[in-house]
Amino acid sequence: MSASIGVIGAGLVGSGWTIVFARAGHTVRAYDSNGDIRASLRDRVAANLESLQEYGLVDDAQSILARVEVVDSLGEAVDEVSYVQESVLERTDVKRELYETIDGIVGAEVPVGSSSSGIPASAFTEGLRRAANYLVAHPVNPPYLHPLVELVPSPLTDPATVDRVHGLMEDVGQIPIRVNGEVEGFILNRLQGAMLREAWALFEEGYANAADIDRTVKHGLGLRWSFMGPFETIDLNAPGGVRDYAQRLGGLYLSIARDRTDPKPWSDELISRVESERRGTLDLDDLPVRCSWRDRRLMALAAHKASAESGESDGSGSSR
């Protein structure tokens, strides 16, 4: 029987993690300090599992749900588990208070990963007894549809902790990566930020509207990026591989980068213009419907990728 996993914070992110671990065969002990969130967790997990089953992404929603235990105290979520995933509010004081509490009860061999998307682990674990056990394990929402997990150790995290969480994440079907240092925004949001910065600047300068910039990604760049990263893409895009590509196009990209040496905030006026175009396409009231559409498209894509990848190797080398 697989070891139990503790889940602390059972909102949107924590319920997503609950599915990831329970789907892989683990018993999950999920806790949230908010009683309403605790009370609704099973129903939310059940609804998501039902959708996943519709898309062929899980075989037996009932037995997965049966592995989810909602517990009524922090102690029960931390006690006798092999790993804890923390997804409480993204605020340093809230996380710090939680880690001070669990620091007294967590076992010496139990890693605790934080779903923090921006706050580095050192900000809420420094000076704690078990600081070597704590790291960021940042998912993409929902984690049961986006396998990527960024593992970001603090300077105090034991490298063995990173190795263990890396192994666990692979075992449960996620794709962990190792971030070597608490760089602001980690890897994923830095890459997204670079793209967004250029997208907003092109819009601001009037070179294209938001809809056409979106089309450039979803009908162009984003197709290969859904199964190859940027390095593999360019490696395959010149007869001599990445060196050949870099020598041909490095100058162009450097010249483009030199247009963007003076970053400015997105002004209120600029935000209003983007908002106005988006609201002309999608009413704010229709946002939840479109979010459901997005989730269905993500499920259909996950099913497509699972079928396309069956039997082929990842082909992208090791995560080290």
Added chain:
Amino acid sequence: MSASIGVIGAGLVGSGWTIVFARAGHTVRAYDSNGDIRASLRDRVAANLESLQEYGLVDDAQSILARVEVVDSLGEAVDEVSYVQESVLERTDVKRELYETIDGIVGAEVPVGSSSSGIPASAFTEGLRRAANYLVAHPVNPPYLHPLVELVPSPLTDPATVDRVHGLMEDVGQIPIRVNGEVEGFILNRLQGAMLREAWALFEEGYANAADIDRTVKHGLGLRWSFMGPFETIDLNAPGGVRDYAQRLGGLYLSIARDRTDPKPWSDELISRVESERRGTLDLDDLPVRCSWRDRRLMALAAHKASAESGESDGSGSSR
């Protein structure tokens, strides 16, 4: 019967365009100044059509191939056609010489789109009699699998020319966007360049290896980007839409951008490090095999997207 389309330059890009237009029911008159390329065109098109048919992306490869005429002179590719797609070598002098020649024979009502990925149309059409007919129509290779086409007029291009090519591209199943000005790299390569710049910098600074940066995209960011652009992604990522998102995260992205105010060339040493990691994963000799894998994945993805999108609206507003 659909009007004929001229294709000038019948290498990799031109043969891709030949498939796009013939697939949509047009007769294609394809010309290349190189006799070997002319001689091999039908076989190359036939092989690609066969793969497309395997993936259910075309119904009747034989009748599509029957609409492809390889012609032996430039004049025949330009005469009595409704549109010309030019895909000759990406060199200003080569393009300039070609446009000077066709300028004397192209009809007053015939737009000519260049597949140029970087050279703006003004660089090879300025001063020509029919300059109002010429623009860049930049595809993503191969265009029959990537619908995105960037339409980039020169200052001399008649706006009516842009409208007509926009309409034609939609009619043949492509997704055209309007780029308002000859910005270096156009939209697609600027967005790709922004992402690459951050990816190379993160690698150089040692925050992650190339394989993990690739994973961040292909198992994270790239999933939604294969069916939503960056603006729609963030619009759906905060309860109050894009304004809400920009207000929450604008500060983080600005701070990240401020790390990147001093663009540097990709040094030879840096290129060697990336190359060394890639070659450890994929031998240079195996590059062609991996390119075939990429093309099959693109075909499978195109079939998936066609099925997922059947009956749903694009949902992203107009291209204007």
